[in-house]
Amino acid sequence: MAVIVNGKWQDKEGNFKHPDMVRVDKQIEDELVEGLVESALVLHKQMKDFKIKAFAECYAFVDLLRKEYEMERITSTVGAVTLKSFNGIKEVQIQVAKLITFDQKLTLAKEKIDEYLTHKTENLDSEIQTLITRAFDVKNGKVDAKQIIGLKSYNITHPKWKEAMSMIDEATEIAGTKSYIRFKQRAGLKIDGGMETIVLDLAALPVEESEIQTVKKELVKEKQGDNQ
Template sequence: MAQIDDKSGHWLNKKNEGTHPDLIRADEKIKDELVEKLIKQAIELSATLNVFKKDAFEQTNDYFELLLQNYDLDAKKNSKKGNITLENYSGTMKVQIANADSISFDEKLQIAKLKIDECLHELTEGASPEIKTLITKSFEVDKKGEINAKKILALKAYDISHPKWREAMIIIDESIEIVGSKAYIRFYTRDRVDKEYKLISLDLAGA
């Protein structure tokens, strides 16, 4: 149901203006009911997925702790930090847990940018405009004012032997800061071991 003015009973629109229910078109009322029904279902489904995700992580952690005990290792001192893959006995189902670090860059990134600028200036005749454009765009910020870490790290793939370029790559490594870590869990199945695994999509956009 749309937001209602408590005093008048009017439906409130996007401008917070009230309209008597009898003056609202039938299709608008149907749309309002449809959107609210779907949103309610989506919220319930999201809550179910969150519970499943939490439970899945707990069960895999319990299994890993059991392994540690079997090999006489202290679970408190040897927590699961790396990526692991669990397969069923037949090799037709697997669960993958991956840990990804969120990275940022400190002020030395700008030093690296200046080094790269010097390098490109010295290589003006030999550097293609496309590479220069890609490198420049790597340092652009998004709408939130943040640098795209993947684009910065992708610079390390360029086969450029210029001393200032190599120095810039070292400075980039020194500028990296780990600001957080997130664990992901994914589920796969296949009919036979000679087939490729297929991801079980739990994302509506990918379903």
Template sequence: MAKLDEKGWWIKKNGESVHPERVKIEDKLKDEMIDSILGKAAGVTEVIKKFKEDAYDEVDSYFELLLDKYGVETKKGVKGFTLENFSGTAKIQVATADNIIFDEKLQIAKKKIDEYLHEITQDSNPDIQQLISKAFEVDKKGEVNPRKILALRSYDITHPKWLEAMAIIAESVEIVASKQYIRFYTRENQRENYKQVSLDIAGV
């Protein structure tokens, strides 16, 4: 329903108040339709929220049984796991994604990398130099991409300054938040690829 002022008049987008009798019938019908659909959407959201909570509870209960069986007291440190059914036609994946930022030591690491690049300029691959430089590019918010920064550690480089820079990067990592995800997959048989069960209205 459109917002109303203290007199019960309909408030337009520009803030102007309009007497109910002067509101077009199609606008009233449109508002009723939108309210109806959004009301149903809110109900669906609650159903999905409850389903998600129940799914986590059931998976956690099963995992607790495994911990108990093997004498492990806690699942602390477990970032993710996959549960697959007996026939290999359905699976559930639970994963944890960390929201990572870097403290001021990242700039020190960048200086070390610059020193390394300066030392080996003549012998280095220009493509590698470009990849390293791109890793430190910032977005519109002035933030680097953690995935690109952490990917630098996978490079097979043994130069002392590079290794020192990688160690500093590891020290600069700060995990500010973690979010857990649960995803569902099915397939008809093991010869097919798994397809994710979509809980996103756009993907249905």
């Protein structure tokens, strides 16, 4: 519900209005948004709790294996883990990715690459030139580490290019690691089915328009029944 003080509704500017001054559609919209956001917060906590539990259970299993083989625990964390059901149809996978950052030498590397491009523009494939320059695009205040490191895959032997690649090596710093956990199962739960990732990202979760329309019709019927 909206913030209500002494029976009055607070608007976006912090002012309080008598409910008679708030349009019915705005009251309905407020109730809808409040309800959905509250549900989202509940789901958010459930997913966070599940993620913590999933990591803990996988790492506990690895500890169990260490104990079985009388191995001493060397580190406080476990690296990549892949666990499979007995028939191989289901899988839990933990991957550890390095968090890469760059120091000021990356700017110098960009300048050196610009020097190279200035000399080679006429003979350089325009598509490759675009890919090279886009690698340094800044998004959300950061460059894409994969694209920067990917520049080293080009088979370019020009001295300026090699010098730039050396600068990138010197500019690269490992800021830490980040662990990802994924859940997979084979299509149709068949042993020969392709392995598919179970989507837990709400934005990427595939939903058919027909499914939405079906639920919408049910909601409309419920609202109509309530109004009778």
